[in-house]
């Protein structure tokens with residue numbers, strides 16, 4: 262191993278890769294070579310750093326300098342200044358919104374400062390494709406402990422005492438589930454890692470696999486020790502090629518080292534893992550559908566009980582956990598249940614990974630202790646709402662989560678608190694919405710997704726969501742009627758009560774929560790035929806304010822319908838019969854003269 | 859690669875220690891070579907190469923070598939600053955490879971400041 266003096270930890274998560282991080286890598290290596298620094302400065306491709314909005318990003322070790330928006334053109338200057346002359350380059354550093362001075366060090370940037378990494382403990386610190394780097398940071402030592410110093414019963418007890426709950430949505434206590442599988446009768450038992458991650462906009466699980474695949478493998482081998490399972494499956498969606506590739510590589514390396522396969526570490530445990538790719542249907546993430554899909558059957562949920570713990574893959578006792586749940590396991594075994602239980606709230610221990618997206622400055626992936634408030638996530642970590650707009654709501658838990666209003670921003674996040682306000686933890690999606698978001702349209706949008714993703718087995722879910730979506734669409738088109746709100750509420754109860762799985766069980770959340778907190782918006786749509794946020798096309802008109810219009814012709818030139826007329830330097834007019842409400846004029850106008858009502 | 863036993867994990871950790879301590883940022887010693895235009899002209903690159911060669915040769919784990927800009931005393935380059943954990947930084951001036959080796963073995967490895975090459979102990983006050 263060369264004695265590099267500096268490591269450039271360049272992010273190779275999916276977000277940064279699509280913004281060109283491999284091109285940046287080539288440029289870096291080229292310039293490093295040019296200055297003869299190839300034996301001093303090494304480039305390490307890491308998993309997702311989390312600050313995806315600023316990508317491609319890199320962290321320089323040991324100085325801890327954080328660089329963002331790297332492009333090939335920046336590299337010659339960067340290499341000469343920072344890596345040859347030791348002068349960090351300010352113009353590539355992060356500048357907080359509404360401030361002027363850059364923040365050089367990663368730990369001083371608000372986005373990173375409030376995070377606590379357990380599941381993502383190795384993110385950005387290792388090359389995920391090198392098993393030795395995982396081992397160097399304590400990897401597989403928890404497995405050694407579980408195999409040589411603990412009985413299966415003690416491993417289960419440790420996980421139980423830690424208070425770890427499933428990170429895939431339902432929040433079931435992980436230790437209890439392991440206990441059930443360990444106690445179930447059967448000569449063959451299975452483990453499953455649920456990496457289906459069907460929530461649109463969520464990428465927690467993908468990032469964990471991309472940045473630290475061995476943490477999941479180690480968690481599963483410990484699970485095998487605890488439950489007596491002899492084989493594990495990772496069920497991963499087909500749209501995750503990079504995560505899939507890293508997983509294949511990690512499994513091969515673990516096998517070579519004898520950390521998977523027969524007689525693991527010479528301690529007598531036999532356990533291997535294979536990968537199964539799913540086609541990416543939302544319902545495939547539901548455990549009974551997933552098992553059906555794994556066996557080659559149609560992915561439809563079935564009645565529980567029997568639970569997978571008794572009757573799972575190929576009819577055998579099966580323990581299924583989410584990616585993030587598995588990734589927590591080695592740390593709990595290493596540091597102890599007490600340590601883990603000391604983080605979080607009364608009912609929810611440890612941390613949770615969220616993908617923060619939507620109308621927020623710092624979109625990306627964050628891991629925070631349970632009990633952190635929504636305000637801290639949206640404003641301290643997320644950096645607040647762009648363009649000085651007002652915060653309106655945050656939706657947690659994916660498409661079937663509820664929308665939580667500004668009045669509840671101080672809510673500490675845990676499984677129970679989120680349920681109390683009509684939302685769910687889900688798997689950790691978090692969508693921030695600003696004042697320009699129409700909440701009726703939001704409900705319509707998520708129901709459209711859920712309507713398409715319903716597998717159709719249960720009538721209430723298949724037909725109920727469709728009818729609810731139809732009503733919402735009607736309201737958005739200006740054809741809402743008195744009684745629609747009540748009808749939506751009634752249908753919600755029916756869908757929740759008569760669906761086998763939580764797809765139907767939670768689908769009404771976006772509707773119920775928006776009615777609860779934003780009823781006035783529904784009423785404006787229905788009674789006054791107005792969309793207060795100016796989103797629903799049928800309910801808005803674009804006009805030009807003759808006072809503000811300078812007659813610059815920019816809107817007229819951009820209008821795809823030629824609906825705008827007027828002489829240069831004279832106020833323009835929009836022909837309402839031709840206007841298709843695309844909003845191009847609104848975006849084009851430099852004088853805020855285009856009005857939406 | 860062959861199959862490993864529990865005790866082999868520790869061997870891998872030891873082998874990887876230098877690489878990883880660079881990333882953890884809690885090294886025992888930090889050596890900064892001043893690489894302004896003046897430093898480079900005076901031969902700072904040679905000092906850097908010499909340092910990295912010694913680090914490799916002695917197989918030290920907990921030492922980071924880094925660069926920074928001109929230290930403001932261009933006539934006395936090449937310069938470097940040695941900072942042991944918990945101690946005041948020491949600036950060395952007018953270095954060559956021999957002096958670098960001596961500073962490394964006396965100061966960095968044994969904690970004894972090499973007074974005859976040192977300019978001053980401590981850094982400027984900032985602000």
Ligand SMILES: Cc1cc2nc3c(=O)[nH]c(=O)nc-3n(C[C@H](O)[C@H](O)[C@H](O)COP(=O)(O)O)c2cc1C
Nearest residue numbers: 427428429455458459546547548582583586763764
């Ligand atoms: C419609 C639907 C989709 C789901 N999608 C996922 C998913 O993508 N990933 C996941 O881990 N769990 C998902 N679940 C939850 C699983 O059924 C199951 O509870 C989870 O995998 C158990 O692991 P855990 O206890 O570690 O959370 C979904 C559930 C439902 C009802």
